[in-house]
Amino acid sequence: MSVSNLITIDGPSGSGKGTVCHILAKKLKWHLLDSGALYRILAFAALKKQLPLNDSAALASLALTLDVSFVSNGSGVDTLLSGENIGDKLRTEVVGQAASEVASIEQVRAALLARQQAFLQAPGLIADGRDMGTVVFPDASVKIFLDASAEERAKRRFNQLQDKGFNVSIAQILSEIKERDYRDRNRAVAPLRPADDAFVIDSTSLTIDEVVEQILNLTALKLKIATE
Numbered sequence: 001m002s003v004s005n006l007i008t009i010d011g012p013s014g015s016g017k018g019t020v021c022h023i024l025a026k027k028l029k030w031h032l033l034d035s036g037a038l039y040r041i042l043a044f045a046a047l048k049k050q051l052p053l054n055d056s057a058a059l060a061s062l063a064l065t066l067d068v069s070f071v072s073n074g075s076g077v078d079t080l081l082s083g084e085n086i087g088d089k090l091r092t093e094v095v096g097q098a099a100s101e102v103a104s105i106e107q108v109r110a111a112l113l114a115r116q117q118a119f120l121q122a123p124g125l126i127a128d129g130r131d132m133g134t135v136v137f138p139d140a141s142v143k144i145f146l147d148a149s150a151e152e153r154a155k156r157r158f159n160q161l162q163d164k165g166f167n168v169s170i171a172q173i174l175s176e177i178k179e180r181d182y183r184d185r186n187r188a189v190a191p192l193r194p195a196d197d198a199f200v201i202d203s204t205s206l207t208i209d210e211v212v213e214q215i216l217n218l219t220a221l222k223l224k225i226a227t228e
Contacts, residue, residue, distance in 0.1 A: 005124035008132035011146035014153025035129030043098035133195035145194035
């Protein structure tokens, strides 16, 4: 599989990359890797088993044995753990914070690396994460780093949770986002940062459609240059 059939999109939580990646995968009819879901699944499973989030060996072992599958449901993708659809359970703040913690463990990232790389199959792949362009697919021809201000990302998360009926505090969400940003950007293993050759897009004042259009235009330009 040529790396020209691969777009990596990295960025912090709330930057819009999940929605953007789903739209791109649908438009291009490519596969989708939500790497964050893998870490959330691991965190969810660890919490369920009451494993300490600092037990590197136990978490790495769990990562290697997780029975995970992603199944298209027509309008999106269902996340199955041992046959159970756990998609909604992965989006809580508790699981999100736990995912950020386990993602900082080198043995865990090594255990999940091959699983992530195996998603690169014909006709192509959209890879969504925090280290897709820097670690998992460093040879990708098109790398995007999608960002937004912490305040805007907190507002988006607040609206999302309110729409689902959760009673939440935007101040608390902002605090948690800043805490997670600091941990993700300063961890020793695969810190969150743009790849040296990534296109950086600030989505703070952009719509989802505008971000998608920018990425498609950048992708067309990059692939054209690469083939000339």
